[in-house]
Amino acid sequence: MSSRVYGFSRECVAQYGRQLSENMAGNNGSSGGGPGTGPATLGRRSSSSAIILRELGKFFLAGVKWTGRPSLGIGAYGSVEPLEHHGMMCAGKKIHDVLINVENEGADDMAHRFVDECKLMSELRHPNVVQFLGLCLSPSSSLPILVMEHLYCSLDDLLETTPDIPLYMKRSILRDVALGLAHLHGRHPAIIHRDLTARNVLLNNNMRAKLADFGVARILNLPAGKLEATLSRVPGTSTYMPPEVFSREARYNTSVDIFSFGHLLLFTITQKQPGVEAATFVDSSGRIVARSELERREDSMSTLYGVLGREHPFVAIVTECLQTNAALRPSIFQDTCG
Numbered sequence: 001m002s003s004r005v006y007g008f009s010r011e012c013v014a015q016y017g018r019q020l021s022e023n024m025a026g027n028n029g030s031s032g033g034g035p036g037t038g039p040a041t042l043g044r045r046s047s048s049s050a051i052i053l054r055e056l057g058k059f060f061l062a063g064v065k066w067t068g069r070p071s072l073g074i075g076a077y078g079s080v081e082p083l084e085h086h087g088m089m090c091a092g093k094k095i096h097d098v099l100i101n102v103e104n105e106g107a108d109d110m111a112h113r114f115v116d117e118c119k120l121m122s123e124l125r126h127p128n129v130v131q132f133l134g135l136c137l138s139p140s141s142s143l144p145i146l147v148m149e150h151l152y153c154s155l156d157d158l159l160e161t162t163p164d165i166p167l168y169m170k171r172s173i174l175r176d177v178a179l180g181l182a183h184l185h186g187r188h189p190a191i192i193h194r195d196l197t198a199r200n201v202l203l204n205n206n207m208r209a210k211l212a213d214f215g216v217a218r219i220l221n222l223p224a225g226k227l228e229a230t231l232s233r234v235p236g237t238s239t240y241m242p243p244e245v246f247s248r249e250a251r252y253n254t255s256v257d258i259f260s261f262g263h264l265l266l267f268t269i270t271q272k273q274p275g276v277e278a279a280t281f282v283d284s285s286g287r288i289v290a291r292s293e294l295e296r297r298e299d300s301m302s303t304l305y306g307v308l309g310r311e312h313p314f315v316a317i318v319t320e321c322l323q324t325n326a327a328l329r330p331s332i333f334q335d336t337c338g
Contacts, residue, residue, distance in 0.1 A: 262321025
């Protein structure tokens, strides 16, 4: 069997995960790198553990093993641990113990958010959405771990470490993202991801893309005739967020994801993180004038023109997705990536 996958070696793709593990192993404070080995206050739990166990008991798996390998990633809210289930490599999302202990006033909110994420993921079945497998318990913690399929790297890793990725591969990845997003938006009620970034697009060994991390996703159950809901301000990564989420009473719908998709298109095609300039400027008469979202990404758009030319279909898609007015953005069900 060929060791090449869409022009990349399997060894090269696997290396991204190893590099990430090596980088994170030095930060998690454990000698073996396995989950639950850091400082613990395991006997001091709020009602949050009980909430999780009560709500999610039916999802617990038997036969999950700890590999003893370093964490695959670590963030502000948790880490991703390498697991094995009946011989299959899996990934386990683990909340940091300190966030659920009795001294954290937001522990119960964090627990409910984790419960919501697990329940939502358990209902999603699509080839372009990361597959939820169930839950397990860490040997050294009362907190459950969300078990999901293991993937090789994130789109962010790929774009940052691999120069000159062929356009046909980028198009294939973006089409997968669009299909995954269409599955979310096409459900009844619709689901808004709300944190569609290159970090949350994961790739398998065949370079197929899947949406991940539904920690801030929201089911948009709107009454008949209502087009928007009042939701959390800036729920995801701010540079990927459209202007409507920054208002005091943030009212938005699935078009939030479309804007993020436009930002993702820019990053994927140019392989440069889009810069976002100030939202306003002072004109020659001294007036404060608002910039459009496209103007704020002027440098990134110029790079896009240089890569594709102004007439390429992708340029029109990016322009439509990054409209300041949410009503002017396209639906994901339009033929966004062919």
